Amino acid sequence: xxKVTQSSRYLVKRTGEKVxxxxxxxxxxxxxxxxxxxxxxGLRLIYFSYDVKMKEKGDIPEGYSVSREKKERFSxxxxxxxxxxxxxYLCASSIRNRATEAFFxxxxxxxVV
Amino acid sequence: xxxxxxxxxxxxxxxxxxxVLNCSFTDSAIYNLQWFRQDPGKGLTxxxxxxxxxxxxxxxxxxxxxxxxxxxxxxxxxxSQPGDSATYLCAxxxxxxxxxxxxxxxxxxxxx
Numbered sequence: 465x466x467k468v469t470q471s472s473r474y475l476v477k478r479t480g481e482k483v484x485x486x487x488x489x490x491x492x493x494x495x496x497x498x499x500x501x502x503x504x505x506g507l508r509l510i511y512f513s514y515d516v517k518m519k520e521k522g523d524i525p526e527g528y529s530v531s532r533e534k535k536e537r538f539s540x541x542x543x544x545x546x547x548x549x550x551x552x553y554l555c556a557s558s559i560r561n562r563a564t565e566a567f568f569x570x571x572x573x574x575x576v577v
Numbered sequence: 578x579x580x581x582x583x584x585x586x587x588x589x590x591x592x593x594x595x596x597v598l599n600c601s602f603t604d605s606a607i608y609n610l611q612w613f614r615q616d617p618g619k620g621l622t623x624x625x626x627x628x629x630x631x632x633x634x635x636x637x638x639x640x641x642x643x644x645x646x647x648x649x650x651x652x653x654x655x656x657s658q659p660g661d662s663a664t665y666l667c668a669x670x671x672x673x674x675x676x677x678x679x680x681x682x683x684x685x686x687x688x689x
Contacts, residue, residue, distance in 0.1 A: 554620055565611050
C-alpha cells in the first residue's frame with residue numbers, strides 16, 4: 465500500500481514560532497504537495513514539488529516555505545506562525561506522469577495560539 | 578483559472594437509496610479527475626480516478642462518469658449505507674500544471 469505519513473496529527477504552537485510540518489512517502493513519487501483545508505474554503509494548494517530541490521508556489525504561499533532535500537520527504541515551514549494559519553494541513557504525493565491517483569496523508573491539525 | 582463546484586453542499590438520505598453527487602469544472606482541458614472521501618478530522622482517501630480519455634470508472638457500489646465537453650462529473654453511489662457517511666470531494670488535474678484543484682465537497686449523511 466502507498467503510504468504518505470505526516471509527522472504529527474495534532475500540533476499546538478505559539479504565535480511567532482517557527483513550525484515544521486513533515487511529510488514522507490514510500491512510493492518513490494516525484495510529485496509532492498502541501499494543501500491547507502478550511503471550512504467553506506475547501507483545499508487550497510500552498511506549494512508543490514515535482515522533483516528533489518524543485519518547488520513551485522501554489523495559490524496561497526504567503527507565510528510558508530518548503531524544503532525537499534530528498535525525494536521521499538517534503539517539509540512545510542511556517543516561518544513565523546500566526547493565528548490565521550490555524551488549519552488542517554494535508555500532504556499528498558503522485559507519480560510524475562499522473563496515470564495514477566494522488567495519495568494523501570492523514571492530515572495535521574495545527575492550532576496557533 | 579480552473580474552478581470546481583460541487584452541488585449539493587450537504588445531502589441526507591435514508592439507507593438503501595441510490596444517489597448522485599455532482600462536480601462541475603470551468604476549464605475542460607483536464608488531465609484527469611479524481612473523487613475522494615474524507616471522514617471527519619481525517620485525510621483523503623482516493624475512490625476513483627478518471628483519465629481525460631475515459632467516460633467512466635467503477636469500483637464496487639461506486640460509479641464515476643466524466644463529460645469533459647460539458648465540464649461535469651458525477652459520482653453514483655448504489656444502495657447507500659450508513660458507513661458511506663462522509664464528505665466527498667472531487668479534484669481536477671488541469672492539463673499543463675501539476676496542480677489538483679478541489680471542489681468544496683458534498684457532506685453526505687446516510688440515515689439507518
